[in-house]
Amino acid sequence: LDVIKQQLQEFIPHVKNISDYSIRKIAGRDLARFKEFKKQGIAVRFGRFTQKENDQIQKNVEEFLSLTGIDSAEKLLFSYKYPEERKTIQRLKTKHQFCEKISAGIPRPWRLIYYRARKIYDPNIRKGKYSNEEEKKLLRYQARHGNDWKTISAMMSRSTLSLGRKYSIIKSAVNNGHWSKKEIQKLTHAVEEVIKKRIEEEEAEEEENVLPSSETSSRDLLIEREKLYYNLPWTEIETKVGTRNWRQCKQKWHTILRARMNKGKEVIRGNEALQMKINLIKRLHEMQVEDINDVKWIEVCNAIGDFPSSYLQDKFYKLKISCVPLWRRKTFSEIINYLYEKKLPEFEEQL
DNA sequence: TTAACCCCTTGGTTGTGCAA
DNA sequence: TTGCACAACCAAGGGGTTAA
Incomplete structure (x- = not known):
């Protein structure tokens, strides 16, 4: 096990925090993949999946479907819903090396890729704020079915995770509002x-x-x-x-x-706030990062000043939504370039 | 008057452990 | 190989306050 851990250390820096149980799992399936990626000069990734990775997953799923003749991604990834076909699907998955095929071209542990695929193809995922009506429904269904989130999920078109957490929030006795x-x-x-x-x-x-x-x-x-x-x-x-x-x-x-x-100062305003924005844009631009997941916020903080990194992340988000038109459709590097080219001169002018 | 700022809440996503 | 529970992190938005 120690030898495996040593080998994995190169790919997963936080390997010492992972349990022996999970190490064995990763070693069995992912170590060889990681080594293969290394040969191609590709580093193992963690954090949010990029658009490119999501596209690759969809491509892998579609290819696996056409290879095996299974007629939908839902059948492939949620086979428990199809008890009559379940065994056949299982056999096809083993025969055609489901794990390898589904994780092809994505330098992450296969299990996380599998979860991501299920999320992409889950027909029950509805997003957004819960309405009052939905909250009432949730309470009603929970009273009837207990914590059987799978059943409730099918009735409410919300993911099991979302439902479980929403219920615990509704039922919890924690305070809201201002802190005493x-x-x-x-x-x-x-x-x-x-x-x-x-x-x-x-x-x-x-x-x-x-x-x-x-x-x-x-x-x-x-x-x-x-x-x-x-x-x-x-x-x-x-x-x-x-x-x-x-x-x-x-x-x-x-x-x-x-x-x-910030020396006890509650808010940062005026020129000081402006200067922070300028520094933030300049630093992010210097980093030349393609995807927001690759930003090392602690490094950004070290370069800019004394803030918890979450504060700067929030600042960046606010800057993005208030200054960048159509930011939802832009990639991270496009957003940074826009801020650098269009907004930075404006801010410097104001200063 | 209003843009900027902050506080707070909450949904979404990723990661880990364990069990069957 | 798959499912479930839960921890932890990230993104987003509403709304109140205040400086300009």
């Missing part, structure tokens, strides 16, 4: 506690590895910025706060942190 002083205090304490605990654990680990004292002493003076917001155990913090769910906690913490990093 007491809640903010609780949150701050909770975050401080988990960060302290984490640092103590890391120090203990370092002591075990007996690092030379010069390497550790300079780091004791301050907490690295990323530790204040990156990879915090939000469900643990949710439990400690008690009255808010983890997503509310996370976002509130980022707001508190941003104000603190």
Whole structure:
């Protein structure tokens, strides 16, 4: 297993956080694929699927359908809905190497590709905000069928995941609206506690590895910025706060942190805000990134100033929707180029 | 008066673990 | 090979406040 982990490290930087169980799964099917991609000079990808990858999945599915004669993607990917044909479909999948074919040309673990394919072809996925009528329906159906989201999904044309989460939101007893002083205090304490605990654990680990004292002493003076917001155990913090769910906690913490990093100033306005926009556009343009998933937001933050990365991501989003016409139809690099060529001179002029 | 900004909520997507 | 549960991250939008 250690040998496999070492080999995978090259393709999956976070491999040490993955359980042995999943490592075995990935090793069995993906390691050889990853090596093959490497030979072609293609790196393994994580994060959001790009349009190109989504197109490739659809192409793979269509080719597999014509190869096997299975007559629809729904039958291929949701065969449990067709009990009479299920066995035949299964046999065809094994015979024609379903996994290999479906993941061809996409440098990601096959399992994630399979999930993405199911999402693309799921006939029950309706998106957008739940209406009052839908919420009432959901409560009614849940009372009748319990948490059988598959059945409810067929009745409401929403994905099982969406329904499950919406129900838990409706039923949860968490507070909404403005945070009270007491809640903010609780949150701050909770975050401080988990960060302290984490640092103590890391120090203990370092002591075990007996690092030379010069390497550790300079780091004791301050907490690295990323530790204040990156990879915090939000469900643990949710439990400690008690009255808010983890997503509310996370976002509130980022707001508190941003104000603190900004010397207590609540809002950034005027020339300072303008300068931030200019820096953001320039930095993103310099990075020459094709897809938004490839932006290293922490690096952008380091280059621009003291903000949690989520703040800059939000800033970029707002900039995009307010300044770029037809932004939905444009690729990320087209959006950046538009901002750089059309808006940057305007902002600099205003400054 | 209004554009800019922030707070907050919520739906969508990806990633992991486990089990059958 | 497939399904399910859940954690975590990302995108988007509504609405209130305030500086210009």
